[in-house]
Amino acid sequence: MGSSPLEMLMSRRLHRPRAERGLAALFKNILMTIGSGGSNMQLGASRVRPAIAGAVIIILAAAVSAQETGFSEVFESPRDLTACQIGYGAEGRVRLTWSNPERFDAVAAFIDAEHVPVHIDGAWGRVVVGAAPGPHELAVQGFVGDWTSERATVDFEVLETSPIPEPVAGVTCEYIPSSAGRLLIDWTDGPDADKWTFGEVRIGGSENPVDIVTFSKDDPRPIQVDLEGRPLGLVEIAFADALCYFSDPIELECVQLQPTFRRGDCNRNGIVNITDPIFLVNHLFKTGRRWLCDDACDSDDNGVIDLSDAMVILEYLFRSAAPPAAPGPDACGVDPTPDALGGFCADICP
Numbered sequence: 001m002g003s004s005p006l007e008m009l010m011s012r013r014l015h016r017p018r019a020e021r022g023l024a025a026l027f028k029n030i031l032m033t034i035g036s037g038g039s040n041m042q043l044g045a046s047r048v049r050p051a052i053a054g055a056v057i058i059i060l061a062a063a064v065s066a067q068e069t070g071f072s073e074v075f076e077s078p079r080d081l082t083a084c085q086i087g088y089g090a091e092g093r094v095r096l097t098w099s100n101p102e103r104f105d106a107v108a109a110f111i112d113a114e115h116v117p118v119h120i121d122g123a124w125g126r127v128v129v130g131a132a133p134g135p136h137e138l139a140v141q142g143f144v145g146d147w148t149s150e151r152a153t154v155d156f157e158v159l160e161t162s163p164i165p166e167p168v169a170g171v172t173c174e175y176i177p178s179s180a181g182r183l184l185i186d187w188t189d190g191p192d193a194d195k196w197t198f199g200e201v202r203i204g205g206s207e208n209p210v211d212i213v214t215f216s217k218d219d220p221r222p223i224q225v226d227l228e229g230r231p232l233g234l235v236e237i238a239f240a241d242a243l244c245y246f247s248d249p250i251e252l253e254c255v256q257l258q259p260t261f262r263r264g265d266c267n268r269n270g271i272v273n274i275t276d277p278i279f280l281v282n283h284l285f286k287t288g289r290r291w292l293c294d295d296a297c298d299s300d301d302n303g304v305i306d307l308s309d310a311m312v313i314l315e316y317l318f319r320s321a322a323p324p325a326a327p328g329p330d331a332c333g334v335d336p337t338p339d340a341l342g343g344f345c346a347d348i349c350p
């Protein structure tokens, strides 16, 4: 017996999850019953049976089609595929990104329908491919288990050189190790300053950054990048035009700033007095304003800010007890014992 389009559709679906296999098997049984004129159907005259069978097939096909549509909605293609050129030369480097990475276990990339030997975790949401200068069709395909999505494609002209050769004349980077790490990045405009509209800081380098922080040309400077505990490592900045052609990356050499503070000057007004424990207690118990420099509030320098820090200040002020830990309440200095306290300490005392 030849396979009908519906049966072929069902056979393709047989390796789907158990619940779907059960549904396909049910449909198939009904079909076979109709096709054989099964006695339990009691369909009567043979000229009536094909009409009823046809109607049932149409209904079943519609049901399967609806389920197929529903599945497609769940298993969609990589969405909003975007190409940005991040490297130039004989082989341009193009970064492809998509907006629904959580949908896929893995993805594959294609250049002009040729598979590119990169196969990455789909949840990453981006992949960098190499392509010779010239127009290309770039594509990404998602995988979930044995299932493959349609390819999402984007036409992109790979350039041999960046259209923004000199976006800036010089870049400065300062690294503040407190507050789980923060970068302050500034620059002076270069000859091509009017060609770029946005930029990005790549923590970990161009090819496989652990994070990308974007900024707009209109953002206040210096731009701030919170490292949130990530290691500093290789950090690059690059500037892009509206078509997402980046400048060549500029590796940042970040000067580490040592935050300085007076221990106990929790409210950061330059003197240790009764207002400091009040400020501290207000935050701890009355959700008042958070301290401005965690290390300054950590009076006993044990890496935790709690009521005992307020007590150290009070004991020092009113009972001649030992002063807060180094650098002490009077000297403006750095924290001699690195700790994981968050909060922003400026690089200089007030």
Ligand SMILES: [Ca+2]
Residues within 6 Å of the ligand: 264, 265, 266, 267, 268, 269, 270, 271, 272, 273, 275, 276
């Ligand atoms: Ca103070």
Ligand SMILES: [Ca+2]
Residues within 6 Å of the ligand: 297, 298, 299, 300, 301, 302, 303, 304, 305, 306, 308, 309
């Ligand atoms: Ca403490």
